[in-house]
Amino acid sequence: MAYRETxxxxxxKAETRQRILDCALQLVMExxxxxxxxxxxxxxxxxxxxxxxxxxxxxxxxxAEVFRTATRREVTKVGESLAEAGSVIERLEQAxxxxxxxxxxxxxxxxxxxxEPVDPKVEAERLTYxxxxxxxxxxxxxxxxxxxxxxxxxxVCSSTCLVGALAESLVGPLSPVQGSTDETSHTSNTETLVNxxxxxxxxxxxxxxx
Amino acid sequence: MAYRETxxxxxxKAETRQRILDCALQLVMExxxxxxxxxxxxxxxxxxxxxxxxxxxxxxxxxAEVFRTATRREVTKVGESLAEAGSVIERLEQAxxxxxxxxxxxxxxxxxxxxEPVDPKVEAERLTYxxxxxxxxxxxxxxxxxxxxxxxxxxVCSSTCLVGALAESLVGPLSPVQGSTDETSHTSNTETLVNxxxxxxxxxxxxxxx
Numbered sequence: 001m002a003y004r005e006t007x008x009x010x011x012x013k014a015e016t017r018q019r020i021l022d023c024a025l026q027l028v029m030e031x032x033x034x035x036x037x038x039x040x041x042x043x044x045x046x047x048x049x050x051x052x053x054x055x056x057x058x059x060x061x062x063x064a065e066v067f068r069t070a071t072r073r074e075v076t077k078v079g080e081s082l083a084e085a086g087s088v089i090e091r092l093e094q095a096x097x098x099x100x101x102x103x104x105x106x107x108x109x110x111x112x113x114x115x116e117p118v119d120p121k122v123e124a125e126r127l128t129y130x131x132x133x134x135x136x137x138x139x140x141x142x143x144x145x146x147x148x149x150x151x152x153x154x155x156v157c158s159s160t161c162l163v164g165a166l167a168e169s170l171v172g173p174l175s176p177v178q179g180s181t182d183e184t185s186h187t188s189n190t191e192t193l194v195n196x197x198x199x200x201x202x203x204x205x206x207x208x209x210x
Numbered sequence: 211m212a213y214r215e216t217x218x219x220x221x222x223k224a225e226t227r228q229r230i231l232d233c234a235l236q237l238v239m240e241x242x243x244x245x246x247x248x249x250x251x252x253x254x255x256x257x258x259x260x261x262x263x264x265x266x267x268x269x270x271x272x273x274a275e276v277f278r279t280a281t282r283r284e285v286t287k288v289g290e291s292l293a294e295a296g297s298v299i300e301r302l303e304q305a306x307x308x309x310x311x312x313x314x315x316x317x318x319x320x321x322x323x324x325x326e327p328v329d330p331k332v333e334a335e336r337l338t339y340x341x342x343x344x345x346x347x348x349x350x351x352x353x354x355x356x357x358x359x360x361x362x363x364x365x366v367c368s369s370t371c372l373v374g375a376l377a378e379s380l381v382g383p384l385s386p387v388q389g390s391t392d393e394t395s396h397t398s399n400t401e402t403l404v405n406x407x408x409x410x411x412x413x414x415x416x417x418x419x420x
Contacts, residue, residue, distance in 0.1 A: 034330075117334045120244075123327030127385075130378065151419060157379050157406030164378020165371035165414070168340065172370055175337075196367030199417075204375070204410040209361060209417025 017055045019045045024066045032112040032176070033063060033122065060121035067122050071113055071129045077102065079136050088144035089206070092137070093198055096166060100194045103170050111174040114167050130167070134159045141205065150205055162201050169197050227265045229255045234276045242322040242386070243273060243332065270331035277332050281323055281339045287312065289346050298354035299416070302347070303408055306376060310404045313380050321384040324377050340377070344369045351415065360415055372411050379407050 023044035027036035038059050042049040056062040081095035103110035112118075118126070138159035144150030173193055203209060233254035237246035248269050252259040266272040291305035313320035322328075328336070348369035354360030383403055413419060 115337065117330035117332075117337070120327035120329070123333070127325065127327070127381070131382070134378075134382075153409070154402060154406040156382075157403055158410055160379040160382060161375035161407060161410040164374035164376070164381075166374070168344075168374020168377070169367050169370040171337070171374075172341070172344075172366075192364060193367055196364040197371060199363070200368055200371040200414040203417045204414035207409075207413040207417075207419025 013055070016045075016047065016051065020047070020052055020055055020062065021066060021069065024062055025070060028063075028066055028070070028112050029106065029109045032108055032116045033118050034116065036063065036066075038062070060119050063119065064121050064125050067113065067118075067125045068129075070109065071125070074099070074102065074113070075129060075132050075136070078133060082136055082140050088140055088147060088149055089202065092140055092144075092205070093202060095137075095140075096162075096198050096201055097194055099166060100170060100197055101190075103174060104190050104194070107174045108176065110170065111176060115171040115174065130163055134163045137162050144205075151207055153205070158205055161204060165201055165204070166197060169193070169200075223265070226255075226257065226261065230257070230262055230265055230272065231276060231279065234272060235280060238273075238276055238280070238322050239316065239319045242318055242326045243328050244326065246273065246276075248272070270329050273329065274331050274335050277323065277328075277335045278339075280319065281335070284309070284312065284323070285339060285342050285346070288343060292346055292350050298350055298357060298359050299412065302350055302354075302415070303412060305347075305350075306372075306408050306411055307404055309376060310380060310407055311400075313384060314400050314404070317384045318386065320380065321386060325381040325384065340373055344373045347372050354415075361417055363415070368415055371414060375411055375414070376407060379403070379410075 020041060024036050024041045027040055027044060038052055039049050041062070042052055045052075052062065056065070078095050078099055081098050082091050084091055084094065086094070103114070113126075134156075138155045141150060141153070141155040141158050145152060145155065170193075173189070230251060234246050234251045237250055237254060248262055249259050251272070252262055255262075262272065266275070288305050288309055291308050292301050294301055294304065296304070313324070323336075344366075348365045351360060351363070351365040351368050355362060355365065380403075383399070
């Protein structure tokens with residue numbers, strides 16, 4: 001009987017923890033990390049603020065986990081694009097286009113993940129995940145060199161250049177401060193931007209104009 | 211007499227403020243922002259910790275100013291490289307090489323300015339300055355398109371790609387955690403890295419292999 005009670009409590013605790021994470025993620029998606037104060041997460045999750053600290057030792061720990069969850073999803077998507085059928089160049093192009101399109105379709109979330117000034121603990125997660133992206137691209141670049149469709153190059157350097165170019169060129173357009181609010185021109189701007197990024201990156205890798 | 215006294219105090223105050231900034235900058239150069247605690251700045255400047263708060267309303271304000279001072283210097287260097295004699299391509303290459311070389315010669319300082327997880331207030335300065343770099347490169351790219359040595363392209367997009375590629379590819383090697391500590395291979399690694407960055411960026415802009 002005592003055991004069952006404990007099991008039930010454990011489950012409820014896990015559920016509460018998950019609800020806290022879900023609500024925090026929602027708030028970040030709506031307004032970035034600056035919008036996701038612990039008190040607001042508590043209100044959204046319909047629990048007391050103090051309860052959050054029974055599940056996360058500190059605010060930074062909660063938001064670092066939110067960051068990891070959301071970013072892991074994006075890293076997985078890039079990995080999937082790169083693992084599809086087609087030539088290395090086609091797959092690289094596809095991965096770049098999808099990453100940029102996903103970011104531009106959910107600009108607040110992407111801004112929060114890519115560029116929003118955040119707590120150093122969350123920023124440290126960001127560096128780790130940018131390395132994860134780079135490693136995926138690095139693998140594809142090595143494949144391309146082996147197959148002969150990419151010229152010999154330092155795959156580590158090229159992959160980090162690529163991740164940097166992708167992230168940085170999205171920062172401006174995604175920024176709630178710098179970004180255009182002109183809705184009518186959004187679609188064409190988005191297309192021009194994505195084409196510009198893809199072009200720069202593929203030219204950077206191949207040395208061939210397009 | 212009263213006026214003179216006030217003037218003297220004003221000067222002394224300005225001197226103390228400058229000493230605080232100089233000492234904070236030294237500490238950042240030695241060990242990044244994480245090494246520059248207010249108490250350590252005070253010790254280095256030989257003043258009481260409380261005195262710092264008479265000159266800067268908060269710790270973040272002090273470090274944001276340190277960041278601005280150091281970064282402004284780097285932005286100016288890039289501007290100077292781009293304003294020298296030579297073709298646009300030569301000047302772009304020169305600016306990229308100098309930026310990378312300066313960063314790799316003072317890795318801790320560059321890591322602190324480019325990638326160290328920092329307080330959101332300092333991070334906000336970082337975004338502003340990356341925009342400043344991009345605007346310098348954008349101007350050079352426009353010049354290159356006008357002169358016909360660069361193919362037509364979205365200069366804003368290309369310039370942010372370039373800044374991102376440059377910063378991101380330096381992050382790994384500069385990181386006190388990720389960076390190689392193998393001193394003997396430092397020079398050749400540095401050269402390979404800088405060549406890789408320059409190649410990716412110029413190919414990205416020109417679409418011509420090198």
